[in-house]
Amino acid sequence: MKLTSHMIVLVTLALTCSANAWETLPTTAGPTAEPASQEMIELGKQLFFDPRLSLTGTVSCNTCHNLMEGGDDGRETSMGIHGRTGPRNAPTVWNSVFQGSQFWDGRAATLEEQAQGPIVAAPEMGMPDHNHALQRIAKIPGYQASFQSVFGSENALTLENAVNAIAAFERTLITPHSDFDRYLDGEEHAMNAQQIAGMGRFESVGCTECHDGPALNGWQPGDVESVFQEFPRSMDSGLVDRYQLAADLGRFAVTQAESDKHLFKVPTLRNILLTAPYFHHGRVSTIHEAIDVMAQTQLDTELSGAEIAEIAAFFAALDGRFPELPLPRLPSRAGESVIDEPEVLDE
Amino acid sequence: MKLTSHMIVLVTLALTCSANAWETLPTTAGPTAEPASQEMIELGKQLFFDPRLSLTGTVSCNTCHNLMEGGDDGRETSMGIHGRTGPRNAPTVWNSVFQGSQFWDGRAATLEEQAQGPIVAAPEMGMPDHNHALQRIAKIPGYQASFQSVFGSENALTLENAVNAIAAFERTLITPHSDFDRYLDGEEHAMNAQQIAGMGRFESVGCTECHDGPALNGWQPGDVESVFQEFPRSMDSGLVDRYQLAADLGRFAVTQAESDKHLFKVPTLRNILLTAPYFHHGRVSTIHEAIDVMAQTQLDTELSGAEIAEIAAFFAALDGRFPELPLPRLPSRAGESVIDEPEVLDE
Numbered sequence: 247m248k249l250t251s252h253m254i255v256l257v258t259l260a261l262t263c264s265a266n267a268w269e270t271l272p273t274t275a276g277p278t279a280e281p282a283s284q285e286m287i288e289l290g291k292q293l294f295f296d297p298r299l300s301l302t303g304t305v306s307c308n309t310c311h312n313l314m315e316g317g318d319d320g321r322e323t324s325m326g327i328h329g330r331t332g333p334r335n336a337p338t339v340w341n342s343v344f345q346g347s348q349f350w351d352g353r354a355a356t357l358e359e360q361a362q363g364p365i366v367a368a369p370e371m372g373m374p375d376h377n378h379a380l381q382r383i384a385k386i387p388g389y390q391a392s393f394q395s396v397f398g399s400e401n402a403l404t405l406e407n408a409v410n411a412i413a414a415f416e417r418t419l420i421t422p423h424s425d426f427d428r429y430l431d432g433e434e435h436a437m438n439a440q441q442i443a444g445m446g447r448f449e450s451v452g453c454t455e456c457h458d459g460p461a462l463n464g465w466q467p468g469d470v471e472s473v474f475q476e477f478p479r480s481m482d483s484g485l486v487d488r489y490q491l492a493a494d495l496g497r498f499a500v501t502q503a504e505s506d507k508h509l510f511k512v513p514t515l516r517n518i519l520l521t522a523p524y525f526h527h528g529r530v531s532t533i534h535e536a537i538d539v540m541a542q543t544q545l546d547t548e549l550s551g552a553e554i555a556e557i558a559a560f561f562a563a564l565d566g567r568f569p570e571l572p573l574p575r576l577p578s579r580a581g582e583s584v585i586d587e588p589e590v591l592d593e
Numbered sequence: 594m595k596l597t598s599h600m601i602v603l604v605t606l607a608l609t610c611s612a613n614a615w616e617t618l619p620t621t622a623g624p625t626a627e628p629a630s631q632e633m634i635e636l637g638k639q640l641f642f643d644p645r646l647s648l649t650g651t652v653s654c655n656t657c658h659n660l661m662e663g664g665d666d667g668r669e670t671s672m673g674i675h676g677r678t679g680p681r682n683a684p685t686v687w688n689s690v691f692q693g694s695q696f697w698d699g700r701a702a703t704l705e706e707q708a709q710g711p712i713v714a715a716p717e718m719g720m721p722d723h724n725h726a727l728q729r730i731a732k733i734p735g736y737q738a739s740f741q742s743v744f745g746s747e748n749a750l751t752l753e754n755a756v757n758a759i760a761a762f763e764r765t766l767i768t769p770h771s772d773f774d775r776y777l778d779g780e781e782h783a784m785n786a787q788q789i790a791g792m793g794r795f796e797s798v799g800c801t802e803c804h805d806g807p808a809l810n811g812w813q814p815g816d817v818e819s820v821f822q823e824f825p826r827s828m829d830s831g832l833v834d835r836y837q838l839a840a841d842l843g844r845f846a847v848t849q850a851e852s853d854k855h856l857f858k859v860p861t862l863r864n865i866l867l868t869a870p871y872f873h874h875g876r877v878s879t880i881h882e883a884i885d886v887m888a889q890t891q892l893d894t895e896l897s898g899a900e901i902a903e904i905a906a907f908f909a910a911l912d913g914r915f916p917e918l919p920l921p922r923l924p925s926r927a928g929e930s931v932i933d934e935p936e937v938l939d940e
Contacts, residue, residue, distance in 0.1 A: 295661055304672045309651065314642055315923045320932050325651045328676035523930040533928030558928055573918040576662045581880030581905055583870040585667050 267454035268445075270427040271516065271566065275343040275417040276467060282414035286396045289389075290415030292574045293408060298386075299379055300371035302327045303585035307364065307412065311339035313419065313571060316520030322528030328590070330369035333494070335528035340566070341516050343417045344461035346472035350526045352511045353500045355470075357413035362405065376405045378587070383408070385584050388577020421517060421566025429563065437563045444560030447553055452545045462515035462564070474509040477526075478543035485539050489529050496526070518561050533558050614801035615792075617774040618863065618913065622690040622764040623814060629761035633743045636736075637762030639921045640755060645733075646726055647718035649674045650932035654711065654759065658686035660766065660918060663867030669875030675937070677716035680841070682875035687913070688863050690764045691808035693819035697873045699858045700847045702817075704760035709752065723752045725934070730755070732931050735924020768864060768913025776910065784910045791907030794900055799892045809862035809911070821856040824873075825890035832886050836876050843873070865908050880905050 282290075293299065297306040310324040311317050317338035319325075324336045334350050342348065348360035364370040365379050373379045383389045384403050393402035396411065426445075428436035437445070448454065456475050459465050464473030478491045486492050497509040510526055523529065524536040537554045541547045549557075629637075640646065644653040657671040658664050664685035666672075671683045681697050689695065695707035711717040712726050720726045730736045731750050740749040743758065773792075775783035784792070795801065803822050806812050811820030825838045833839050844856040857873055870876065871883040884901045888894045896904075 297656075297659070298667065302672055302676070303666065303668055304656065309644075312644070312923075314920055315925055319650065320645065320930065321650050322930075325649055329649070329674065330676075519927040520925045522926070522928055531930040531933060562927060568922060571920040573661055573920050575915060576659075578662055578867045579869070580866040580909060581869055583667065583669075583878040586878060 267449055267458040268430055269458075269460040270430050271341065271344070271420065271422045271424070271460050272467070273420065273422045275420065278417070282411075282417070283396065285392075286411050286414045287418055288415075288574070289392045289396050290411035290413065291571075292389075292392070292576055293383075293412050294415055295574050296383075296576050298382055298576075298584055299365055299373070300327055301373050301378075301587065302589050305371050307339075307361070310336040310364070310370070313339070316340070316517055317342075317419070318521045320522070322523055324370065326364075326367070326370035327372040330372070332367070332369040334526050335523065337513060338517060338521050339416060340419050340421050340568075341461050341514055343420065344459075344465055344514065345463065345511070346465050346469040347511065350510050350513075351497045351500050352472050352474060357416050358406075358409045361409040361412040361416075380405060380408070382584065382587075385582075386577050386579045392577070418569070421568055423567040424516070424565055425563040426560075427566075438559075440556055440559040441563045442560075444556035444558070445563075447556050448560055451541060451547055451549070451553075451557075453540070453557075456512045456544075457515055463512045465512075472511045474506070475512050475544075476508050477510050478508070478539075480543050480546060483539075483542045485542055489525070489535075489539060490527065491525070491539070491543065494526055515561065516564050517566055518564060519558075520565065533561060614796055614805040615777055616805075616807040617777050618688065618691070618767065618769045618771070618807050619814070620767065620769045622767065625764075629758075629764070630743065632739075633758050633761045634765055635762075635921070636739045636743050637758035637760065638918075639736075639739070639923055640730075640759050641762055642921050643730075643923050645729055645923075645931055646712055646720070647674055648720050648725075648934065649936050652718050654686075654708070657683040657711070657717070660686070660915075663687070663864055664689075664766070665868045667869070669870055671717065673711075673714070673717035674719040677719070679714070679716040681873050682870065684860060685864060685868050686763060687766050687768050687915075688808050688861055690767065691806075691812055691861065692810065692858070693812050693816045694858065697857050697860075698844045698847050699819050699821060704763050705753075705756045708756040708759040708763075727752060727755070729931065729934075732929075733924050733926045739924070765916070768915055770914040771863070771912055772910040773907075774913075785906070787903055787906040788910045789907075791903035791905070792910075794903050795907055798888060798894055798896070798900075798904075800887070800904075803859045803891075804862055810859045812859075819858045821853070822859050822891075823855050824857050825855070825886075827890050827893060830886075830889045832889055836872075836882075836886060837874065838872070838886070838890065841873055862908065863911050864913055865911060866905075867912065880908060 294307040297303050297309070299306060305326050310319045312319055317340035318336045321336070323331050323334055325331050337350065342357060348354040348357060354360035354363065362376065366373050366376060380403060390403060393407055396402070397407045425436045456464050456473065474497055477496070478486050481492060492508065495507050497506040500506070519533060522533065523531045524533065530536045530539060534554050537557050538549060541549045641654040644650050644656070646653060652673050657666045659666055664687035665683045668683070670678050670681055672678050684697065689704060695701040695704060701707035701710065709723065713720050713723060727750060737750060740754055743749070744754045772783045803811050803820065807814070821844055824843070825833050828839060839855065842854050844853040847853070866880060869880065870878045871880065877883045877886060881901050884904050885896060888896045
């Protein structure tokens with residue numbers, strides 16, 4: 247018997263999706279080999295919020311992954327230095343620890359690896375190379391002292407240590423205790439009737455084939471890889487053209503494997519109402535359109551307006567409780583400019 | 594007797610500068626006609642941090658007035674949307690309540706008036722007009738609710754209310770209890786010997802002729818106008834050319850009065866070591882150069898390296914204690930994009 251690509255998808259689904267679609271979000275990232283110290287997390291938080299990591303001193307990690315809102319930037323695609331824009335929509339950094347890989351195409355295996363990317367991406371923080379960023383940070387005595395204190399060596403200010411600190415901070419960015427979590431924990435009034443109906447609809451239509459597990463992204467604790475799915479699965483829908491869904495080849499650009507064409511990481515649905523616009527390219531403005539697109543292109547189902555509204559209501563129950571974060575104090579270089587490089591580079 | 598402009602400056606100094614150069618920073622902005630509610634301050638804080646007030650959704654008040662550091666952006670001149678830069682260095686927002694007017698040229702009388710400017714300045718937040726910004730904010734139900742709750746009317750989401758809230762928040766941005774304040778309060782070991790010597794040098798050289806009062810900017814509680822001074826006062830110094838000090842006509846652009854040519858507001862020296870680079874154009878990278886320039890061009894005095902170092906050491910005692918600020922949660926438009934306007938406008 248020859249396996250068709252459609253059959254492979256189904257087999258993959260059977261292997262990767264858990265039996266129980268509904269799971270509460272863990273309240274911590276769980277034990278790691280080397281648990282991070284509070285001091286390391288604080289350093290990572292400073293770096294996360296520090297725009298001096300960008301060539302022009304204007305773009306921090308938080309610019310595109312705004313922790314004051316949905317952990318994204320609310321734009322179709324992000325805007326970095328000099329008003330440059332990239333090709334994809336910024337995924338939320340909230341609960342990103344509950345993913346088996348990072349970026350829409352999973353090209354970074356870990357949060358540490360992910361954190362390296364934007365620093366040197368021309369349309370993001372735009373540093374010509376990582377050394378440039380490290381030399382910038384090294385001008386600031388407070389960072390020198392923190393890196394030495396956290397990592398305990400003379401030459402502690404390295405890219406590896408910097409991204410380790412950023413990732414340690416990101417592992418704390420968890421939003422548990424949503425209405426959905428409290429409902430699963432037995433608080434039956436935590437969700438209203440429409441939301442409970444939407445939860446049932448979400449499962450019966452088939453969304454949980456991929457959007458299951460604690461982050462509703464197919465990931466399970468211990469998974470070292472993310473779940474990838476073809477999107478759009480059906481090219482027949484008129485929505486494919488309307489929203490330009492087929493232009494981006496997704497994971498294919500990473501692996502060059504034919505079978506990875508149009509594969510994207512299944513995104514978490516936690517806090518999904520806070521991260522419009524939607525999909526890898528941000529071309530879908532509303533959650534109602536997004537639900538419609540998913541049902542038609544992925545599940546060959548046309549939902550009524552009422553059914554879409556039910557599922558959207560369920561999504562409101564996925565808004566988590568955000569930890570209170572004190573604004574970090576960023577260390578200064580006393581009485582001396584830090585941003586003193588040419589701002590436009592030959593490319 | 595005909596008054597020369599130099600004599601007028603001296604008379605002005607005598608009228609505007611207090612007898613006692615040394616004053617501690619107040620810990621609050623003091624009573625105002627209508628004290629702001631905590632709810633209004635919180636709303637102002639949200640608006641201050643919200644990048645959706647800019648056309649591209651990428652630039653907030655905090656972008657150029659970063660409260661995580663010196664209340665500025667560390668750049669020569671600020672960079673707004675699309676990588677555009679303005680003509681002047683961002684003044685610190687910390688302790689800006691202790692000024693009799695806002696902007697380097699004092700063109701805004703109040704914090705409320707100041708807050709209107711950047712929203713519609715092309716090289717800053719770049720909104721085509723204030724209505725555009727208000728319509729953006731009005732899409733967000735949480736803001737609708739907050740404005741109504743704070744300002745108690747049906748049509749509460751107005752520019753006036755928005756800038757009132759922002760200014761109410763800014764009035765809380767005070768950094769008291771510096772080493773200098775504690776020294777003045779009798780803690781004799783709060784400053785070291787070099788700093789005490791620097792404080793004496795700062796006065797004996799003549800810096801306190803302008804940089805006096807609680808914010809070291811000539812301002813006194815109750816003053817309704819800022820103190821303006823000619824800069825550079827002497828055009829003879831080679832430093833004028835080296836640092837291009839004379840190109841900007843300062844307050845003249847506001848008043849068109851000949852006597853206002855090259856007049857600038859005396860800036861606060863509170864937290865001055867955190868706000869390099871220096872002066873209205875940010876072309877002076879270090880505090881040592883800045884002290885040298887001021888002594889030569891304003892006081893006709895050439896200081897030794899040791900004397901400059903003394904004064905710089907004194908400045909370190911002006912770093913205040915920063916209030917701990919929880920990161921605000923910005924209200925979201927559930928499941929719908931907020932930034933959906935064309936990003937490049939005909940100009």
